[in-house]
Amino acid sequence: MAPALVLFYILAFLCVGGAVAMVTSNNPVRSALSLVISFLSLAAFYITLDAQFIAAVQVVVYAGAIMVLFLFVIMLLNLGAPEVVKKTRSFLPLATTLLAIIFPMVLFGFGVFAGLDGPTPSGASKLGTVGAVGRTLYSPTLPWLLPFEATSVLLLVAVVGAIVLARRKA
Amino acid sequence: MVPTSYYLTLSAILFSLGVVGVITKRNPIQIFMCIELMLNAANLTFIAIGHHLGQMNGQIYTIFSLAVAAAEVSVGLGIIITIFRSRETINVDEVNILKS
Numbered sequence: 667m668a669p670a671l672v673l674f675y676i677l678a679f680l681c682v683g684g685a686v687a688m689v690t691s692n693n694p695v696r697s698a699l700s701l702v703i704s705f706l707s708l709a710a711f712y713i714t715l716d717a718q719f720i721a722a723v724q725v726v727v728y729a730g731a732i733m734v735l736f737l738f739v740i741m742l743l744n745l746g747a748p749e750v751v752k753k754t755r756s757f758l759p760l761a762t763t764l765l766a767i768i769f770p771m772v773l774f775g776f777g778v779f780a781g782l783d784g785p786t787p788s789g790a791s792k793l794g795t796v797g798a799v800g801r802t803l804y805s806p807t808l809p810w811l812l813p814f815e816a817t818s819v820l821l822l823v824a825v826v827g828a829i830v831l832a833r834r835k836a
Numbered sequence: 837m838v839p840t841s842y843y844l845t846l847s848a849i850l851f852s853l854g855v856v857g858v859i860t861k862r863n864p865i866q867i868f869m870c871i872e873l874m875l876n877a878a879n880l881t882f883i884a885i886g887h888h889l890g891q892m893n894g895q896i897y898t899i900f901s902l903a904v905a906a907a908e909v910s911v912g913l914g915i916i917i918t919i920f921r922s923r924e925t926i927n928v929d930e931v932n933i934l935k936s
Contacts (some may be wrong), residue, residue: 774848817900
């Protein structure tokens with residue numbers, strides 16, 4: 667097997683293992699830490715896909731900021747202890763797990779992705795650097811500048827909204 | 837060279853796991869984490885397809901998706917804290933005042 671494929675399988679095992687551990691754990695803290703493993707292996711995937719800047723952003727924003735926010739809220743609300751699981755909807759876990767196994771197998775088996783195995787165009791390895799991303803994002807001839815500014819407004823609204831929601835009522 | 841279809845299948849697996857979590861979990865924080873997993877699966881699809889086509893657009897979409905995810909998490913966790921202050925519980929089976 668090619669080294670790239672071996673690396674892919676190792677990372678995929680880590681990633682899916684982290685996700686399965688997150689879904690099956692009843693302890694929110696353990697769940698969050700498993701999700702960090704999943705996010706870090708996804709960042710490694712982005713490096714193998716020549717998206718170095720996105721990989722760094724994934725580590726900083728997802729595995730860093732967002733998961734710290736999750737852990738902070740879990741511990742602020744004192745939810746670290748696993749809660750008692752009520753057996754009210756016992757058919758749902760089994761049914762959804764079966765669907766989750768069948769869905770990717772159907773996608774892969776029926777050849778939905780089969781037309782995508784051609785060679786990658788040359789020059790793809792230059793795409794993910796900070797310079798390339800920045801030149802595309804801020805280019806006046808490409809349509810990404812207005813969405814980028816709209817994103818800044820969205821983040822401002824989110825900051826104000828989070829403060830208003832979480833503030834103690836006077 | 838790993839085929840693009842492998843990345844897409846992995847993304848489908850991650851998305852399905854996220855759906856399973858959203859449906860089966862009763863803790864809204866864990867439901868949020870599963871939504872994050874689904875967003876990440878979509879990001880992986882964007883980047884894999886962008887790499888396959890040799891285009892920048894997949895990575896740009898991922899940046900926007902990331903910003904939206906960060907905004908969503910901050911507001912969502914604020915809502916969870918507010919619900920916990922007023923109800924002393926955040927179990928989604930017990931928080932049902934919108935259901936008449």
